[in-house]
């Protein structure tokens with residue numbers, strides 16, 4: 001693995017569910033310290049792309065590289081799967097995902113939720129993990145909620161707990177799948193602030209979002225997907241300020257209030 005190589009590199013990715021071609025040859029690069037946002041209409045393939053990036057989904061064609069290391073596949077076509085188990089675990093561990101619906105364990109306290117994977121999956125020292133978990137919960141502004149259960153928290157607090165959980169894996173990159181979509185507008189801002197802070201720290205992030213303001217504020221690069229292909233991409237000020245295609249112009253006028 002090379003520190004110079006992009007953390008995530010996707011080349012010519014094709015993905016289909018049966019006859020439905022969802023990704024039709026997509027290239028995405030997320031260099032270390034960069035924030036890349038994926039925008040596009042519902043069904044354009046954004047979440048599928050994110051899931052292919054951390055190998056939650058297989059793909060039929062194309063390459064996924066993690067820190068310059070090509071993913072080893074076995075099989076061909078629709079049966080193609082990540083083939084090297086150790087590599088799969090390494091990549092999943094290093095690309096921590098934050099989901100729209102938080103996905104916290106209801107029967108565990110917030111602290112236990114954050115500690116669970118580092119202790120049970122990564123076998124890290126429990127005392128050290130607890131220290132880190134408390135640090136990350138404080139960082140996202142809910143250091144006082146360690147002993148609460150998810151149901152006792154607002155949606156914004158639950159999503160911030162999910163971000164602390166992702167950070168506690170000490171990943172090389174964070175993947176966000178519409179992190180604010182399930183939240184009321186005032187709670188959304190709490191989460192956007194945390195994501196902005198992470199961007200300012202130089203974290204590598206790949207973010208699927210419907211929030212154009214957040215995409216404009218936090219991204220180094222924005223990719224507009226349309227029907228499984230990149231329609232337009234670039235720096236956010238250029239992409240949002242001077243869209244080249246009617247499709248992006250139409251999308252932006254429909255989404256930005």
Ligand SMILES: Nc1ncnc2c1ncn2[C@@H]1O[C@H](COP(=O)(O)OP(=O)(O)OP(=O)(O)O)[C@@H](O)[C@H]1O
Pocket residue numbers: 017020022040041042043044045046047048049
């Ligand atoms: N597991 C699956 N099986 C079959 N089809 C799927 C599956 N997951 C996604 N799809 C289809 O793939 C297409 C792309 O879905 P995807 O969730 O990637 O879109 P998206 O751009 O993230 O949309 P949204 O903004 O609504 O979340 C959609 O037509 C969807 O119905």
